[in-house]
Amino acid sequence: MDNSEITELSWDDFDEMRDPRDENNEFDHVVESTLRRRGFLCGTLAFGSGAAVFGSGLFTPIAAENSQASFEFEPIDIATDFDVHVPKGYQWKTLVRYGDPLFEKGEGAYGEDGLVAPEMAEFVFGENTDGMETFDVAGKTILTINSEYANPKINLPEASEGLAQTESEASLLKHIQGVTVLEVAQNGEGYQVVLDSPYNRRIHHETPMTMSGPVAGSELVKTAADPMGKAPIGTMNNCGSGKTLWGTYLTCEENFNGYFGATTEHEPTIGELRYGIGGESRYGYELFEERFDITKEPNEPHRHGWITEIDPVDPNSTPIKHSSLGRFKHENAEMTQAADGRVVVYMGDDERGEFIYRYVSNGIYTEGGSTEGLLSDGQLYVAKFNDDLTGEWLALTPESIGMSLEEILVFARIAGSKVGATTMDRPEWIAANPLKPEVYCALTNNKNRGVKPNAGGDDTSVNGPNPRESNHYGQIIRWTPKDEDHGAHTFTWDLYIMAGNPNVYENEYAGSENVTQGNMFNSPDGMAFDSKGQLWIQTDGDYKNEGDFEGMGNNQMLVGNTETGEIARFMTVPYGAEVTGLSWSLDKKVAFVGVQHPGGSWPDGKGKPRSSVIQIWREDGKVIG
Numbered sequence: 001m002d003n004s005e006i007t008e009l010s011w012d013d014f015d016e017m018r019d020p021r022d023e024n025n026e027f028d029h030v031v032e033s034t035l036r037r038r039g040f041l042c043g044t045l046a047f048g049s050g051a052a053v054f055g056s057g058l059f060t061p062i063a064a065e066n067s068q069a070s071f072e073f074e075p076i077d078i079a080t081d082f083d084v085h086v087p088k089g090y091q092w093k094t095l096v097r098y099g100d101p102l103f104e105k106g107e108g109a110y111g112e113d114g115l116v117a118p119e120m121a122e123f124v125f126g127e128n129t130d131g132m133e134t135f136d137v138a139g140k141t142i143l144t145i146n147s148e149y150a151n152p153k154i155n156l157p158e159a160s161e162g163l164a165q166t167e168s169e170a171s172l173l174k175h176i177q178g179v180t181v182l183e184v185a186q187n188g189e190g191y192q193v194v195l196d197s198p199y200n201r202r203i204h205h206e207t208p209m210t211m212s213g214p215v216a217g218s219e220l221v222k223t224a225a226d227p228m229g230k231a232p233i234g235t236m237n238n239c240g241s242g243k244t245l246w247g248t249y250l251t252c253e254e255n256f257n258g259y260f261g262a263t264t265e266h267e268p269t270i271g272e273l274r275y276g277i278g279g280e281s282r283y284g285y286e287l288f289e290e291r292f293d294i295t296k297e298p299n300e301p302h303r304h305g306w307i308t309e310i311d312p313v314d315p316n317s318t319p320i321k322h323s324s325l326g327r328f329k330h331e332n333a334e335m336t337q338a339a340d341g342r343v344v345v346y347m348g349d350d351e352r353g354e355f356i357y358r359y360v361s362n363g364i365y366t367e368g369g370s371t372e373g374l375l376s377d378g379q380l381y382v383a384k385f386n387d388d389l390t391g392e393w394l395a396l397t398p399e400s401i402g403m404s405l406e407e408i409l410v411f412a413r414i415a416g417s418k419v420g421a422t423t424m425d426r427p428e429w430i431a432a433n434p435l436k437p438e439v440y441c442a443l444t445n446n447k448n449r450g451v452k453p454n455a456g457g458d459d460t461s462v463n464g465p466n467p468r469e470s471n472h473y474g475q476i477i478r479w480t481p482k483d484e485d486h487g488a489h490t491f492t493w494d495l496y497i498m499a500g501n502p503n504v505y506e507n508e509y510a511g512s513e514n515v516t517q518g519n520m521f522n523s524p525d526g527m528a529f530d531s532k533g534q535l536w537i538q539t540d541g542d543y544k545n546e547g548d549f550e551g552m553g554n555n556q557m558l559v560g561n562t563e564t565g566e567i568a569r570f571m572t573v574p575y576g577a578e579v580t581g582l583s584w585s586l587d588k589k590v591a592f593v594g595v596q597h598p599g600g601s602w603p604d605g606k607g608k609p610r611s612s613v614i615q616i617w618r619e620d621g622k623v624i625g
Contacts, residue, residue, distance in 0.1 A: 240332025338487025
């Protein structure tokens with residue numbers, strides 16, 4: 001397989017290519033028998049006509065009449081076209097597209113051929129929008145938005161055949177990814193970008209960074225260009241996001257492994273194998289710059305895969321990579337507080353069979369007080385979910401694992417395996433309920449559940465929170481910390497929803513009771529709570545609308561009532577796209593939503609498709625979030 005074919009792979013398929021473990025799938029038996037054999041439901045699993053009905057506290061109770069009366073909109077049907085759809089009484093329009101200018105200098109940078117000149121990339125909005133957050137800066141609305149990855153076959157000239165052929169083309173790919181900070185303002189017809197705002201800036205693969213925590217200065221992150229090991233360059237594959245209690249942005253480096261390759265024959269180390277590093281990269285950066293060549297700079301990948309903090313208020317500030325939060329494929333970072341004021345950050349590692357983590361600071365946060373050390377001095381934990389609906393946070397320490405602290409943080413996956421953390425079905429976004437002490441995590445899917453181990457060789461048989469083999473629909477898990485304290489070391493858990501298809505199945509693949517023919521979906525990904533305590537769920541799944549996915553249509557955004565278990569479809573995106581990122585205007589009357597890798601020629605109706613952020617509002621002007 002050559003590089004042009006590699007760029008066509010999804011990130012999941014790229015990891016599968018890098019990890020060709022033997023499959024040992026004995027899927028002749030159905031999951032029903034597997035669940036009953038394990039017995040963790042104590043015989044409480046029953047199958048009804050068209051839907052699975054679950055009891056004994058494993059699933060959210062459903063209201064006696066699932067009327068969806070709690071939602072202030074009429075749920076919409078699926079869509080299979082190349083457009084965005086929202087409920088009656090709502091409107092939408094594009095806010096910003098890939099290649100749109102942030103500065104007057106960037107006007108016209110996106111040409112009629114759908115290309116951006118490499119020297120103009122820093123002055124335009126980035127490609128493949130993902131996580132985003134809104135900030136109030138003296139009454140001004142500042143959005144900070146991730147650009148997860150590039151599409152070389154779209155972003156480069158056709159003659160390049162989907163692979164950078166020159167250093168200049170590689171530079172373009174490096175600069176259209178990363179993070180965009182931009183000011184937006186009302187213009188009488190919705191929000192628009194404020195050109196040349198002093199807050200506007202691009203942060204990309206070439207932006208100088210600094211590193212905090214125990215790994216800063218470690219031998220594991222020293223390179224020829226940075227012999228002190230404290231000044232990494234660039235942030236990459238910025239997936240989900242987070243917001244600190246003190247008003248800064250957390251961008252999450254996910255599939256960083258795909259940016260590094262080997263120009264000569266290379267035998268991967270254990271650490272490289274666990275993180276999927278080796279061979280060819282997705283973009284061929286290693287052909288033009290030695291820092292992306294693991295045969296020349298084996299420590300460079302250790303400088304990526306972190307939570308990176310950005311100050312959206314100060315355009316001259318240097319982003320900080322926080323090593324205390326661990327290195328893995330970060331989906332997002334959900335920050336809250338323990339009862340005693342310590343900072344708590346929940347994080348998922350988005351790969352099949354990987355783990356859920358929690359960081360707890362040693363220091364206490366007080367509004368207006370010093371934040372020094374709150375993300376660099378603390379303890380990293382990994383989650384263990386028991387089949388009896390209880391769980392615990394296992395501390396990752398040198399004493400419990402036999403690794404140095406620096407090794408634990410750089411190779412957090414290996415540390416998690418050593419303490420027996422629970423393998424999960426791709427932990428994606430985590431969202432903490434603002435109205436009560438409970439936390440939700442989207443487990444998007446895992447075709448390898450019960451089929452083969454994860455990259456570390458850990459057992460991935462079905463378990464309590466991951467109860468289906470070859471899970472291609474996904475589920476959302478919820479946990480409540482002991483004594484309603486996010487700093488507690490134990491918790492109880494259940495499943496808010498198990499996605500499925502009642503049109504196709506009459507067993508557990510039909511989904512939990514709150515899945516109906518009118519709201520079914522697959523692969524929950526992004527999640528966020530609004531000010532009313534409603535859970536907004538975004539999907540990144542199969543949109544073929546056939547076979548196991550018949551009746552699901554394009555990817556969508558739904559709204560869930562976490563008290564009743566009701567879920568209703570609010571939005572659908574164009575064929576080929578996923579829904580990525582959600583934030584609200586300062587007055588909560590407008591929702592900003594990302595539409596990533598759309599198909600066709602959306603949103604312009606001509607030329608190449610362009611990832612975009614759209615804005616959605618109610619026609620009556622009332623609060624939406």
